[in-house]
Each structure stands twice: as structure tokens, then as C-alpha cells.
Amino acid sequence: MRHRKSGRKLGRTGSHREAMFRNMVTSLFEHERIVTTTEKAKEMRPIAEKMITLAKRGDLHARRQAYSYIRSQEVVAKLFDEISEMFADRNGGYTRIIKTGVRQGDAASMAILELVGYEEDLGEEEVSEESEE
Numbered sequence: 001m002r003h004r005k006s007g008r009k010l011g012r013t014g015s016h017r018e019a020m021f022r023n024m025v026t027s028l029f030e031h032e033r034i035v036t037t038t039e040k041a042k043e044m045r046p047i048a049e050k051m052i053t054l055a056k057r058g059d060l061h062a063r064r065q066a067y068s069y070i071r072s073q074e075v076v077a078k079l080f081d082e083i084s085e086m087f088a089d090r091n092g093g094y095t096r097i098i099k100t101g102v103r104q105g106d107a108a109s110m111a112i113l114e115l116v117g118y119e120e121d122l123g124e125e126e127v128s129e130e131s132e133e
Contacts, residue, residue, distance in 0.1 A: 007043060008039055008042075008043050010039065010040065010043070020040075021043070021044055021047055022069060022070065022071065024036065024040065024044050025044060025047055025048050025051060025069070025070060026070050026071075026072050026075050028044070028048055028095075028113060028114075028115070029048075029051070029070070029075050029078060029079050029083060030072075030074075030075050030078070032083075032114060032115045032118045033112060033113070033114035033115070033118050033120075034112070034113050034114075035100070035110065035111075035112050035113075036110070036111065036113060037103075037108045037109060037110060037111065038097070038099060038108075038109040038110065038111040039109075041097045041111045041112075041113040042097065044113065045095050045097065045113065047069075048094070048095055048113075049092065049093075049094050049095060051066055051069065051070065051079060052079070052083060052084065052087055052094045053092075054066050055079045055080045055083060055084035056084045056087060056088065058080060058084060063076065063080060066079060066080070083115065086115070086117045087116075087117075090116075093116065094115060094116055095113055095114065095115055095116065096113075096114055096115075096116055097111050097112070097113055098111060098112040098114070099111045100112055
């Protein structure tokens with residue numbers, strides 16, 4: 001019986017799942033937005049939110065805990081320096097999941113997982129300034 005066993009297995013072993021989520025959390029904080037399946041995004045969201053909460057705490061122990069999961073010094077530095085400042089006045093709800101439809105190959109439901117303050121840089125400001133001159 002499966003009573004009180006939370007979390008999706010996603011067709012992977014425990015070690016593979018752990019490694020996959022570590023890589024995905026690292027990519028999320030590096031790029032501030034990733035495209036993945038809806039199920040993976042829903043499973044990854046609590047992990048990412050916990051890392052942001054650690055970054056908001058900001059002490060040495062929290063930084064070491066983040067290093068034990070993320071294992072990329074540049075990403076942890078960005079998390080503690082930039083991302084924690086973005087959410088300094090926010091109590092939870094740091095990420096959003098936007099459903100984008102189905103993947104053509106296997107009809108898996110796809111989603112975008114992004115940080116709430118994410119704004120895509122399209123270079124539109126430069127184009128509009130050049131056209132005014």
C-alpha cells in the first residue's frame with residue numbers, strides 16, 4: 001500500500017530523481033526561467049522555494065546548506081546576492097508555473113517554471129530609442 005508516501009516517482013530511481021532536481025534547480029536560478037513538464041515543475045517548486053528561503057536567511061549555515069544541494073558556487077552566489085534581495089519583502093510564493101500546452105513527441109503537458117520577478121530582456125528599449133532619433 002502507498003499510504004502517506006508523498007511525491008511523484010517520475011519513472012526514475014531515487015538517485016536519478018535527486019540529481020535531476022538538483023540540475024533543474026541550478027538551471028532555474030541561473031536562467032530564472034526553465035521549460036519542463038508540468039509534473040516535474042510541480043515537484044521542483046517546493047525545493048526551489050526552500051532554497052530561496054535559505055538565501056533570505058543569509059547566514060553561513062544557510063549558505064552551506066544551499067551549497068550541499070546546488071553545488072555551483074556561481075549560482076549560490078547569485079541566489080544569495082541577487083535573488084534573495086528580489087524577494088526580501090515577500091513571504092513565500094517565489095515561483096510561478098505557466099502551462100504551455102503539450103509536447104508534440106509524447107503529448108506530455110509542458111509548463112514554464114519561473115521566478116515571480118522574471119522579465120524577459122527582448123532588447124526593445126534599444127530599438128525604440130534608435131527610432132526616435
